[in-house]
Every structure is written in structure tokens, then in C-alpha cells.
Amino acid sequence: MTTQHGTSFMEAWDAIGSETGVGTFRRRLVAALPIYVTITNPDSIPGLAIELGTTEGVDIGDARGSDRIRLELRGGASAQLSLAATSPDHTDIFLTVADDISQHLIDCKDVGEAVHNLVQRFTTWQRFLRRAAGGLMSANRQLGLFGELVTLRDLLAPAVGVRDAVAAWTGPANAPQDFQVGRIAVEVKGIVHSEPQVFVIDGERQLDDHGLDALVLAHHRVLRHRQAGQSLPDLIAEFRTEIGDDIATQDRFTSSLNTYGYEDADELEYSTTGYTLRDSFHYRVHSGFPRLTETDLPNGTGGLRYSIAASACEAYLIDGDDIAGWLSEPGSAGDAATAAESAVVEYKATAWTPTAPTQNADHRRSVVQALKTEIVKTVVALLNTAGGELVIGVDDDQNITGIAADLAESGLPTDDLDTYELRLIELLRERIDGIVTQQLRISFAEHDGHQTCHLSVAPSPNPRFGRPFAANNEPSRPMFWVRTGNATNSLDGHDLIDYVANHWH
Structure with missing residues (x-):
């Protein structure tokens, strides 16, 4: 049956509600246009549909449904744009929304205008329903998102790259901290x-x-404005531009925003508030920091909520560049053929092969152990200072000798670089610790027909110790080394304590 022009949605719904068969039934709402009220049985799901003929040229923008009302654009021979309740439980709210929308469709001149009016009015309803349900983020929640996005943009992305920075954003998923990289x-x-x-x-x-190796508390002091500053939509659009054509990262970023509580459909509401970043501070959270943790609480207690004055954290201030150094992949400190030895560049002719004749087997074994200890010392010192690069296959005079002698000493073919790398990793894991490989990268380069090995080392967020090879296979005690100029020196006693306190705050 076709309704007369101007019949209300509720009148059409009452008429179609008597349908008892299984399937979808419809009644025309507007005589001049293919706009229908629908019912889908057996669950009596109400709907509102516009027949399109084709979806070509149909633009619904960012409009989308919700957990209560489904919005669907369907192509093919039966192309249509439809709204429907997602379950019988949402019938009442759907009827209210559809009755209002239908009043904006009755006088439309054509299908294009009807589609535009449906999308616009439904979007308005969606915003209203989100506000009514507390769906819009509170002012504090918006400020929190701004702070996390600033940290994502200014600290994480420059250090680890945009893709890994987005992957490290754990705050929306209610993790204990907002970001975690390794x-x-x-x-x-x-x-x-x-x-x-x-x-x-x-x-x-x-x-x-x-x-954790390190926990950092990032503190952003922010000016909040009305119709000024950078809004959340502005900041989000800026970061999406940084992501570029990486579709997987774009999807992950949007998913994290949605989980946090931000919907692109609410862009207009969030655009009226802007922010200006006044200051950013970073604090290293470790022993002595003013905090309460699980070990501070009696058994059976939890769900703690407390506050800390920022002024009480000033003794734990650290530089953002230090944090970036911990997060970043270790980089090359220079060209092995030209860079002089320095605090961040060290050369070794070999890793474990004597370069001078040895007297006997015992003497050779002690020389080999001393050479291996030098490798361990240098890596530990770079970890404990500012990072840098150890190049194996270059002597102190910067003559490129390559690692052929080490390969031969180990009985390896001259091109078996993978096994050579594994031998180095085994040495460092045995003599430093099991996580040392997280802060170094091993690569190889060819210079004048010689292969050199490059250990690029990132600065460590914590003090690191190494165990030298001791004479006569006696137990060796852990040693602490640092770089001073182009030399590696050991520290102990008060010197060690003072260095740790000053270097790691």
C-alpha cells in the first residue's frame, strides 16, 4: 500500500506493524519518492529506507551507525540507503529518531536531497544521543588525550618512527602506562x-x-582556550598527515582514538576547545620517587588513587633527549674509514684473534680472553655513557684490516657473517646480561675489500656491568666501565655511586 504525501512515519509504522510473516515488509512514506518504512520479522525490527537505483555519486561522508541504530549503504541491483534498529530492545529510540528524520524527507524534491537530509539529520541525532549518554569525552578526558597525542608526536614518533609509536600507544587499552616501547x-x-x-x-x-628498564612520567602544562589554540581535531589531522599512506597504521591510530572515546563524528563539538602547550617536563620514576606501589600496601588492599605534587618530583627531572636515546635504534657514530676514536667511536683490530705471535697455548688463551674482555668493556662503557659504535676490523691507526682473521680463528668461511654475529652475541650475553641485544645492533660493511663489523650501541637507561675473563679460570667480579674521551675506564666505590646518581638522575 502507498501512503499519501505527508503521512507521518508513525502512521505508516502502525499500518505495517500488523505484518506477521517472516521477512522484510515495507510501506511507502512519500508518494513521489521511493522512501519506505520497513519492518523485518520475526523480530519486528523497524527501519527507514531510500531506494537509490545506483550508489554512484552518493556521499554519506563520515556518517555511520551505532550500537543502537544501523546505517547501511548497499549497492547492486537493489541499491538503497537504510536505517534500522539493531535489535528489538532499541525499537523505541529508533522510532523517535526515524519519526523526526522522516519529517525532513517528505518535502524533498528528489532522492539526492532526501539522502542528504537523512544523513545530516541522523548525524545530529547521533551527536545528541552521545551527549545524552555521556558519549562525549569530559573536559579532563579531552585534556588527557591532548597530552598523550603531544607525547606521541614530540617524543615517541621522532625516536622510534610513526608506525612503532602508534603501536606503542597502550593508554586507550587501559594499560598501566600510556606508552610502552620494549x-x-x-x-x-x-x-x-x-x-x-x-x-x-x-x-x-x-x-x-x-x-621495566625505565619508567618516565611526562608532565605537560597546557593553556586551554575557547575558539583558539590547537584543537583535538587539528592535532589528530596533523598526526594523520604524518602517518601518510600507511593504511594499517591509520586504522590502528583511529581504533585507538575510538577506544579512548574520540569519534570523528564529534569533530565539531571538540573543535571549539583549543590548547597551547606551555611546558613539558619528564621525570624518571625509580627508587625514592614519591609514589605508592603494590609493595607499599597491606595484603588484600588495592584500587589505590592518590595525588603527587609536581614540585616533589623535580629532583627526578631528566632530559627528553636522554629518553629518546633509550628508545631509539642505535645509530652509526661515523665512517670507519674517516672518524677518529672518541667518546662514541672505538676501534678494535680483532674480537678474539691475537695480532702478534704468542709464546704457547696458555699464553694464546690468555691473549684471546683479554681481547674478548676488551670487546665487553667497550660495549659496557658505551651503554653506560652516551652510546656509540665499536668497529671491529680497524686498528688503532685506522688501518682497515677486516674480520678475516677472526673468521679463520673460529674456523668459519670468509662469508659466514651470520655465525660471526652469533658468536659476538653469545659473548656479550654471557659477559654482560641477557638483554644486551635490545640496546645494540650489529651490521657489516665492506671497505677496500675488507669486511668490518659494526656494533652500534644505544645508551642504557640503567647502569650496566660486565664480567672480564679472569686468569686461571677464577671467578670474575662484575666491573663498571664508562667512556672518558676516547678511553674506557672502570669506576668503583664512591666514583661509581656518584656517576650513577648524576648520569641516571
Whole structure:
């Protein structure tokens, strides 16, 4: 049956509601246009549909459905744009929304205008329903998202790259900290500049660095404006431009935003508030930091929520460049053929092969152990200072000798670089620790027909020790080395304590 022009949605719904058969039934809402009220049985799901003929040229923008109302654009021979309740439980809200939308369709001149009006009015309803359900983020939640996006843009992305930075964003998933790259985590707090600079800590795990190499608390002091500054949509659009054509990362970024509570459909509401970053500070959270963790609580207690004054954290300030160094892949410190030895460049002719004649087997064994110890010492010193590069296959006079002698000493073919790398890794893991490979990268280069081995070492977020080979196979004690100029020196006693306190804050 076709309804007369101007019949209300509810009248058409009452008429079609008597249908009891299984399937989808419809009644025309507008005589001059293919706009229908529908019912899908056996669950009596109400709907509103516009027949299109073709979807070519149909633009619904960013409009999409929700958990209560489905919006669907279907192509093919039965092309149509439709709204429908997602379940019988949502019938009442759907009828209210559809009745209002239908009033904006009755007087449309053509299908194109009807599609435009349906999308526009439905989008308005979606915003209203989100606000009514608390769907829009609170002012504090918006500020928190701004702080995390600033950290993503200014700290994480430059250090590890945009793709890995987005993958490291764990805050939306309610992880204990907002970002984690390997064993380094970052918790973010954004606070309005004019308000007391106090961090609200949710839970006993948020500032717990147990199992981490480093935990950083990022503190952003922010000016909040009305119709000024950088809005959340502006910042999000800027970062999406940084992501570029990486579709997987774009999807992951959008998914994280949605999980956090941000929907692109609410862009207009969020555009009225802007922010200006006034200051950013970073604090190293470790022993002595003003915090409460699980070990501080009596058995059976939890769900902790407390506050910390930012002024109480000033003794733990660290430079953002230090954090970036911990996060970044170790880079090359220079060209082995031209760079002089320095605090960040060291040369070794071989890793374990004597370059001068040895007297006997015992003497040769001790020389080999001393050479291996030199490799360990240099890597530990670079870890404990500013990182850098150890090049094997170049002597102290910068003559390129290559690693052929080491390969021959190990009984390896001259092109078996994989096994050579494994031997180095085994040495470092045995003499330093099991996680040393997380802060170094091994590569090979060819110079004048010789292969050189390059160990690029990142600065460590924690003190690192190495065990030298001891004479007569006696147990060796851990040693602490640093780079001083182009030399490697050991520290102990008060010198070691002072260095650790100053270098790692």
C-alpha cells in the first residue's frame, strides 16, 4: 500500500506493524519518492529506507551507525540507503529518531536531497544521543588525550618512527602506562597551566617500574582556550598527515582514538576547545620517587588513587633527549674509514684473534680472553655513557684490516657473517646480561675489500656491568666501565655511586 504525501512515519509504522510473516515488509512514506518504512520479522525490527537505483555519486561522508541504530549503504541491483534498529530492545529510540528524520524527507524534491537530509539529520541525532549518554569525552578526558597525542608526536614518533609509536600507544587499552616501547614505559599527565600542578595517580601499578628498564612520567602544562589554540581535531589531522599512506597504521591510530572515546563524528563539538602547550617536563620514576606501589600496601588492599605534587618530583627531572636515546635504534657514530676514536667511536683490530705471535697455548688463551674482555668493556662503557659504535676490523691507526682473521680463528668461511654475529652475541650475553641485544645492533660493511663489523650501541637507561675473563679460570667480579674521551675506564666505590646518581638522575 502507498501512503499519501505527508503521512507521518508513525502512521505508516502502525499500518505495517500488523505484518506477521517472516521477512522484510515495507510501506511507502512519500508518494513521489521511493522512501519506505520497513519492518523485518520475526523480530519486528523497524527501519527507514531510500531506494537509490545506483550508489554512484552518493556521499554519506563520515556518517555511520551505532550500537543502537544501523546505517547501511548497499549497492547492486537493489541499491538503497537504510536505517534500522539493531535489535528489538532499541525499537523505541529508533522510532523517535526515524519519526523526526522522516519529517525532513517528505518535502524533498528528489532522492539526492532526501539522502542528504537523512544523513545530516541522523548525524545530529547521533551527536545528541552521545551527549545524552555521556558519549562525549569530559573536559579532563579531552585534556588527557591532548597530552598523550603531544607525547606521541614530540617524543615517541621522532625516536622510534610513526608506525612503532602508534603501536606503542597502550593508554586507550587501559594499560598501566600510556606508552610502552620494549621495556621502557611512559605515563602522561596533562594539567591546565592555571590549576595546581598535581598528578592524580590511578592504581598502584601506574608508577610501578618493576620489570621495566625505565619508567618516565611526562608532565605537560597546557593553556586551554575557547575558539583558539590547537584543537583535538587539528592535532589528530596533523598526526594523520604524518602517518601518510600507511593504511594499517591509520586504522590502528583511529581504533585507538575510538577506544579512548574520540569519534570523528564529534569533530565539531571538540573543535571549539583549543590548547597551547606551555611546558613539558619528564621525570624518571625509580627508587625514592614519591609514589605508592603494590609493595607499599597491606595484603588484600588495592584500587589505590592518590595525588603527587609536581614540585616533589623535580629532583627526578631528566632530559627528553636522554629518553629518546633509550628508545631509539642505535645509530652509526661515523665512517670507519674517516672518524677518529672518541667518546662514541672505538676501534678494535680483532674480537678474539691475537695480532702478534704468542709464546704457547696458555699464553694464546690468555691473549684471546683479554681481547674478548676488551670487546665487553667497550660495549659496557658505551651503554653506560652516551652510546656509540665499536668497529671491529680497524686498528688503532685506522688501518682497515677486516674480520678475516677472526673468521679463520673460529674456523668459519670468509662469508659466514651470520655465525660471526652469533658468536659476538653469545659473548656479550654471557659477559654482560641477557638483554644486551635490545640496546645494540650489529651490521657489516665492506671497505677496500675488507669486511668490518659494526656494533652500534644505544645508551642504557640503567647502569650496566660486565664480567672480564679472569686468569686461571677464577671467578670474575662484575666491573663498571664508562667512556672518558676516547678511553674506557672502570669506576668503583664512591666514583661509581656518584656517576650513577648524576648520569641516571
